[in-house]
Amino acid sequence: MNIQTAPKVAHLILEDGTIFKGQSIGIEGTTSGEICFNTGMTGYQEVFTDPSYFGQILVSTNVHIGNYGSMAEDDQSDGVKISGFVCRNFSKHYSRQLGDGSLQDYFEKNQVVGISNIDTRALVRKIRTEGAMNAIISSEISDEKELLKLVKAVPNMDGLELASKVSTEDTYFVGDPESTIKIAVLDYGVKRSILQCLAERGAYLKVFPGKTPLEEIMAWEADGFFVSNGPGDPAAMDYAFPVVRALIDDERPAFGICLGHQLFALASGIPTYKMHHGHRGVNHPVINTKSGLGEITSQNHGFGVSPDAINANLDKIEITHQNLNDKTIEGIRIIGKHAFSVQYHPEASAGPHDSRYLFDQFINEILNYKNQSL
Template sequence: MKYQQRKKALVLLADGTIFYGKSVGIDGSATGEICFNTGMTGYQEIFTDPSYFGQLMVTTNAHIGNYGVNDLEVESDSIKISGLICRNFSFTHSRVDSDSNLFDWFKKHNLVAISDVDTRALVSYIRDNGAMNAIISTDVDNIDELKKQLAAVPSMEGLELASKVSTKEPYFIGDENAPIKISALDIGIKKNILRNLSKRGAYIKVFPYNSNFADLESFNPDGYFISNGPGDPEPLKEAIELAKEIIKRDLPLFGICLGHQVIALANGISTYKMHNGHRGINHPIKNLLTGKGEITSQNHGFAINREETEANQNVEITHIHLNDNTVAGIRLKNKNVFSVQYHPEASPGPNDSVYLFDQFIEILGKNKEVSSTL
């Protein structure tokens, strides 16, 4: 597609601020909470991450699309972002193992995307003013109508989105003869989480977001997992009750991102909406148990209350985010329950935190050995 053929487009923020750009060639409008990701690579994984459902993505890397798309490099069965805002959109790509270009992939999924936006200025504005709802559109001459559409978009705070991305029916991942069995609650699970568990000798049954303890227990698992996902954790009452039941029965439990927040809520620790969240693949974490630093992949707009976590006698903070000292990991004292706010399954990387999967599998193996002797 030639540059001069592209239509004008815009980003309209909830506070009335407008940034102009050009359409990549798909007409229409898209709404959602605007956020930004600082990763230099991995755009296809970002676009298919269920945790981004309902969000307009601003990519800070200047070039998007230059290495095309590969059908295997996805975190779910479809694009999950509401729309894309970038600086330079590449209609051609130069990677040998690409299956297609990014434009054709967007066209297939009817995703509205705009480029030629001053993303440095836009990201700076979001950093200063916080995440807010926005609309992107090629209908640049009808601002009043766009404002009406934007006003109807619900706030991310208090919004339950797990039901929009969760599986409708249970399914299995891995080798059914694997030594370890895990029941996983899907509240927006990424495929690479399941890959990391299965390649470590686990057979996983994945359950819908509103499943109860009896549902997950029916698989007779060695342990339980609560996934990442989009939206506010507080409306996830079924998931919180499930976590409470697993903890009450003293069973192994691991949670990532939204799952981490659910486990915190199950222990009476509240969550809050962050000013603009953490999204990228270069976030520094300190492991308080080892004293070591980890560079991590993150994607969350909510966090757990640090003061309440420190005051909870049953909970220990295991990881902190070094940029703002928010809680990045917890574990329950005297129980095999732990969680992290970031993504140890990071794809395309970094891989500093994959040891957490090893740790979980080791716990399940030891627990199984103890159970077999009783």
């Protein structure tokens, strides 16, 4: 006779004292971080392994999570980067033929603490109304006063430098060594699919740690520069500003995504700000101000580029993309330079492929530069 034990109780407590009780998923333990939500209906494994989520507890707005299991090739980095996970219905069984394990097994392997069976609609409405805040999940501590004390001590994301914690420690290469296109990648938490999108277009990439000295980057004599996505507050990355400014000022093309976009702005004297609750999902509409075409985009960011500062510097910076929901700045080009950036993730893993033309644009700008240099 099989004896089923009752699910382990878990607590989710927000820094304002709001308490949710549910069931433990993943491993038993305690974890904390800034709580945020993602509106995507699929692609949860790509989201879990996106380094841009480092230091955050993720809430899924989709009701059912885990029903297609996990598959190793979906990982966007060397493992799960979220601090914890929150969902409504968690499935320990999966039906995808290509899957190599359940999400529960995947969470146990990656040491993820999570909670299910809570009212995620109420939680998301609270975040949307009151803004981003810190939270704690625990399946080992039941004292709510103790948990509230612990969450009060969690550092605020505003002012927190995290990119150096997820950047590669050593340089490495991606793509065909015989390629005539060489791109230097500054890694602040780059997703594997972004590198693949560049390599698939014939580029040979050398990926540098985020704190690599400018001289070392330039010594490789690349044909273009890419500045990656990543977590944390971009304004706290003083070490990156002079390097990124030098890449912008160089005559070779430069492309930035997400955190890279914010660093392009900061290096150009445009401040960033902490958003109320950020953009995270695979269904965010963006208008390309040059073509007039709309794009459905994949996004993950809690900081933005100041629209007021951009509009006061339109002689230096051109707005190329804008969010159709809240008019935030989604793309810029530095006037007089071969440098452009977007706030969203055009590789879209997970998400629609509307914006992959940006990789073609970057490669074409590199080819034009090389042809003009002959």
